Amino acid sequence: MDMRFSTNRQKIAQLNQTTNMRERWNCHTCAIIGNSGVLINSKCGHLIDSSDLVMRMNLAPFGGEFASDVGSKVSLMTLNTAQYRHLTHCMDNYGNITLDGLPRLCSRLLKGLSRMNGSVLWYFGSMAHNNRLKTALAMLRDFYNLHFGFAYSPAEIKSEIQSEVLKLSFPSSGVSVYAAATHFCSRIQLFGFFPFYKDPTNRTLFRHYYEHAKINYTTNKHEMPDEFKIFLRLDEKGALRIVNDCAGRWNNNFLRERLKHKEHLKGDELDDLNDRF
Numbered sequence: 001m002d003m004r005f006s007t008n009r010q011k012i013a014q015l016n017q018t019t020n021m022r023e024r025w026n027c028h029t030c031a032i033i034g035n036s037g038v039l040i041n042s043k044c045g046h047l048i049d050s051s052d053l054v055m056r057m058n059l060a061p062f063g064g065e066f067a068s069d070v071g072s073k074v075s076l077m078t079l080n081t082a083q084y085r086h087l088t089h090c091m092d093n094y095g096n097i098t099l100d101g102l103p104r105l106c107s108r109l110l111k112g113l114s115r116m117n118g119s120v121l122w123y124f125g126s127m128a129h130n131n132r133l134k135t136a137l138a139m140l141r142d143f144y145n146l147h148f149g150f151a152y153s154p155a156e157i158k159s160e161i162q163s164e165v166l167k168l169s170f171p172s173s174g175v176s177v178y179a180a181a182t183h184f185c186s187r188i189q190l191f192g193f194f195p196f197y198k199d200p201t202n203r204t205l206f207r208h209y210y211e212h213a214k215i216n217y218t219t220n221k222h223e224m225p226d227e228f229k230i231f232l233r234l235d236e237k238g239a240l241r242i243v244n245d246c247a248g249r250w251n252n253n254f255l256r257e258r259l260k261h262k263e264h265l266k267g268d269e270l271d272d273l274n275d276r277f
Helices: 009-015 045-049 064-070 081-094 104-114 131-143 160-165 173-181 224-237 254-260 267-276
Strands: 027-033 053-056 076-079 120-123 149-152 185-191 241-243
Touching (some): 076 081
Parallel strands (some): 053 076
């Protein structure tokens, strides 16, 4: 498979190999699914699947045992830098081994890709010029018979959210996906964006809905509490809607109400909200 990459839209158009996602997707409702453990027992699967476009991140599992909470539909899935490195290592070392004979990490990555079922794999532009990635993607489609499209951002996406978030040292996948979604979604809902250790019912939360591990949000390189403050302000402006519970266990408006009474919500105040539930 001949895969060619470039750095801007004009050069990509000259290659005549690429579909502009903005032209392909002109959707009314879009759901962006974060991976926070707050989605466990959220019962948001039906609402997510009712969206025109469903964007998921970092090969997170969905459907099956997770269907009732995170849905079964996918339009776009991101691949992060760490997964890309593992994937190219797997292809370099085990590219001629059947799926069942692969090491656990390699098998998990490929099984994650196999769930995509004709949707789009989206990765960051910084990976686009690596020949190992091109080789790995070609082998995935040919040797393992995996069917999905590929997409990446050839240049920085210009939008209000990205210009603000780029002040952070290392924006997360969620920020990048939201910035992209603003170009082809009229109404955006965020699910599973919740950088707290407990929910309003005092339930202890795991890092991800699909694995029982914890995270220190104050030392995580993505500065998620600061990102979440930006999302809260955009929610307040009506640019998006944050949804983390569809089962009626608690009111999704509780953080919006807190924000109304604080013109500036400091990072430590955001962290301490867990103690006030």
